[in-house]
Amino acid sequence: MGKGAKRPSRARMRGQLLDEAARATLPSAVDVCVCGGGAAGLVAAISAAEAGASTAVLERDFSxxxxxxxxxxxxxxxxxxxxxARAYNDPAFIDAVCGPLFSTDVLGFFDACGLATSFESEGDTRIYPLSDRASSVREVLLGRARRAGVILACAREVGGIGGDSVLFRELFSDGEHSLRAKAIVLAGRDGFVPAGLDAVPFSPLLCPVACEGLPFDELDGRRVHARVTLLRDGKTVLDEYGEVLFRSYGLSGIVIFNLSRFARRGDTVELDLAPGLDDSSFAKLVSSAGNAAGIVDPVIVDVLGDEKHVSCTVSGLAQTEHAQVRRGGLVTGQFDPATLMVRDRPGLFAAGEVIDIDGPCGGYNLSWAWRSGQIAGTAAAAYAKAGA
Ligand SMILES: Cc1cc2nc3c(=O)[nH]c(=O)nc-3n(C[C@H](O)[C@H](O)[C@H](O)COP(=O)(O)OP(=O)(O)OC[C@H]3O[C@@H](n4cnc5c(N)ncnc54)[C@H](O)[C@@H]3O)c2cc1C
Incomplete structure (x- = not known):
């Protein structure tokens, strides 16, 4: 955009995207129809198209x-x-689907997309695009999908499957339509799940945790690097180190998001506010300084006193509307792990979070989306071509 040029308003951009979506024409039939064009769906569509299948994505969003x-x-x-695999809710299924080359396969896919990547920092194993922009990841996927000939049909909401057709509604015309497909890949995350399949109800995960038992109002906004232990009936459920953010309703931060996968109402959360020091060194420093303000954020010390260990009780999950993943979805046992096809629904495949798989923060959930998309897309193309 040139200097001084006005950025188009959000409504105008939406209008343009909707016009663009309306211009995408769909044939009456394709080899593979992917329902949902997010992380898993885009990779599934690329994999299917590159395997020689005519492929369309039906996506509810404007792009x-x-x-x-x-x-x-x-x-x-x-x-x-x-x-x-042990970091996920169903390690045996992840092992069976993704195998020992899980990370290598994901990185190989993005290498072939032309994405440069780097580690978060030296010694860290988390991988980000070198540009530090999520938009780079999206752009390389969209580019590869277009080069492979994938039809990206946006503003189309899938509502059902009838025989060998996917039923959808065009959001720009409100018209109901269908697209015949030899193979279908479900990749709509919280979207459409066909009747007759075993599914666990969706529930939010990777979000803040509401707690009671500490003056959270006074601590709101303070951060601390802490050791966090989740206890149930005196037994440790999870023990992690990381940055904790106090909120008026409880606790937040990556380490707390991970804890939200396991936390239940009534569980105890113990925080060690000075995990780098043993109890006696902590006590010595407090006695030298007269208080703990030289070790812990003085505002926290003001509120909580010279405490190294504090605890609170879980009362539920918080801000679930912004949760990063959902537990639930299609039960893993009904899939062939080699193809991600539903065993008793030949031609029906799934990928990503629509399957009941979740992992902690740190790249686990997208890795599952990418790898399951690759597997389901490739297998869907093979199925469609075998039946041709
Ligand atoms: C704020 C946030 C930050 C995150 N950060 C990370 C991270 O850094 N690393 C990581 O590993 N994971 C991260 N995650 C999790 C990760 O984004 C998801 O696990 C991943 O996107 C799941 O991929 P998916 O394709 O299954 O779902 P999505 O990527 O959500 O794609 C589903 C698509 O289906 C479409 N759809 C839904 N219903 C229908 C329908 N009926 N018809 C047509 N289309 C439909 C949706 O519009 C969407 O485009 C984050 C999540 C959030 C919310």
Whole structure:
């Protein structure tokens, strides 16, 4: 955009995107129809098209891949070098689907897209685009999809499957339509799940945790590097180190997001506010200084006193509307792990969060989206071509 040029308003941009979406023409039939053009759906479509299948994506939003833009605080933590199946809610399924080359396969895919990547910092295994922009990830995916001949049909909301057709509504005309497909890949995350499949109800995860038992109002906005232990009936459920953000309703921060995958109402959260010091060194420093303000944020010391260990009780999850992932979705046991096809619905595949898989923060969830998209897309193309 030239100097002095006015940025188009949001409404105008939406209007332009809607016009663009309306111009995308769909044939009456394709080999592979991908329902949902987010992280998993774009990779599934690229994989299917590159395997020789005519492929269309039906996406509810005005453009594809917009879900990627908000990831990693706008920087997109797209994967990590040390992906470990045990970090997910269903390690055996992740092992069976993704195998030992999980990270290598994901990185190989993005290398072939022309994306330069780098580690978060030296010694860190989390991987980001070198540009530090999530939009780079989206752009390389959209570019590769277009080069492979994928039809990106946006502003089309999938509402059902009837026989060998996907039923959808055009958001620009409100018209109901159908698209015949030899294979269908479900990649709509919280979107459409066909009747007759086993699914666990969706519930939000990776979000702040509401707590009671500390003066949270007075602590709102303060940050501390702490050791965080989640306890249930005296037993440790999770023990992690990281930055904790006090909020008026409880606790937030990446380490707390991870804790939200396990926390239940009534659990205890213990915080060690000076994890780098043992108890006696902490006591010595407090006695030399007269208080703990030389060790812990003085505002926190003002509110909580000279305490190294504090605890509170979980009362629920908070700000769930902004949760990063959802638990629930299609039950893993009904899929063939080699293809991600529903065993008793030949031709129906799925990828990404629409399957009941979730992992902690740090690149685990997108890695699953990318890799499951690759597997389902490639297998859907093979299925469509075998039946041709
Ligand atoms: C704020 C935020 C930050 C995150 N940061 C990270 C991170 O840094 N690293 C990481 O690993 N994970 C991160 N995640 C999680 C990650 O974004 C998801 O796990 C991942 O996007 C899931 O991929 P998906 O394709 O299954 O779903 P999505 O990427 O959400 O794509 C689903 C697509 O389907 C479309 N859709 C839904 N219903 C329909 C329908 N009925 N018809 C047509 N289209 C439909 C949606 O519009 C969407 O485009 C983050 C999540 C959030 C919310």
């Amino acid at each position: 594809c891949g917009r879900s990627i833009l908000a990831t990693g605080g706008g920087r997109c933590n797209l994967t990590r070098l040390d992906l470990d």
